[in-house]
Amino acid sequence: MPLTREAVELLVQAARALYFEGNQHGLRDREWMALRFLGRANRFSRTPTALAGFIGATKATASQIVKTLEKKSYLSRKPSHEDKRSVVLCVTAQGEKCLSQHDPINHVLNAVASLGTEECIKLRDSLSRVLNHLDATHQRLNASICRDCMFLADRGPATGKGRATAEFICRLYRAPIALEETELLCTSFERTGDRPKINEQTDRERVAGQV
Numbered sequence: 001m002p003l004t005r006e007a008v009e010l011l012v013q014a015a016r017a018l019y020f021e022g023n024q025h026g027l028r029d030r031e032w033m034a035l036r037f038l039g040r041a042n043r044f045s046r047t048p049t050a051l052a053g054f055i056g057a058t059k060a061t062a063s064q065i066v067k068t069l070e071k072k073s074y075l076s077r078k079p080s081h082e083d084k085r086s087v088v089l090c091v092t093a094q095g096e097k098c099l100s101q102h103d104p105i106n107h108v109l110n111a112v113a114s115l116g117t118e119e120c121i122k123l124r125d126s127l128s129r130v131l132n133h134l135d136a137t138h139q140r141l142n143a144s145i146c147r148d149c150m151f152l153a154d155r156g157p158a159t160g161k162g163r164a165t166a167e168f169i170c171r172l173y174r175a176p177i178a179l180e181e182t183e184l185l186c187t188s189f190e191r192t193g194d195r196p197k198i199n200e201q202t203d204r205e206r207v208a209g210q211v
């Protein structure tokens with residue numbers, strides 16, 4: 001038990017980079033969390049409702065955060081291709097630059113990357129199992145990447161023009177998913193027990209690219 005406690009205390013200390021008083025580079029911690037999420041989310045999750053769920057805020061608070069990020073030109077709204085009544089929140093080039101240069105968690109990313117690929121994969125898998133356990137005891141996982149989701153399926157052999165770029169299909173949204181989209185976060189994610197669809201080489205490429 002002392003070892004368990006020590007591990008959890010270290011985890012909490014690492015997570016402190018996420019929460020702070022006041023602001024860093026003009027954004028409060030929740031605004032950073034929102035910008036970071038929107039920079040990594042797929043097209044189904046870049047909505048005000050999904051954002052509110054991810055950051056654990058009311059829709060009114062999430063809407064205020066979106067306005068702040070828009071004012072700073074870090075975010076823009078575009079009509080959704082999936083649902084004409086909704087909007088998709090898109091991180092602008094300026095927002096991406098701000099994330100890459102000033103995101104408070106960049107120090108943690110660099111520290112984890114310095115562990116090397118194998119350790120990084122082990123850490124990812126261990127934390128993933130911990131979160132699965134929390135998920136099973138009622139604290140649901142907020143979001144994870146498409147490639148590990150039970151709704152992701154192979155699309156089958158290409159037969160038409162539009163199929164060249166869509167290797168997969170989402171069985172929940174009944175929509176095509178391109179290979180590069182399988183690395184993005186989704187708030188409708190449901191974990192699958194196996195990981196057969198995309199080979200482990202992608203893990204190594206992700207660690208190398210620190211994505």
Ligand code: SF4
Nearest residue numbers: 146149151152170186
């Ligand atoms: S396959 Fe899963 S993670 Fe991917 S878009 Fe569909 S619900 Fe979201």
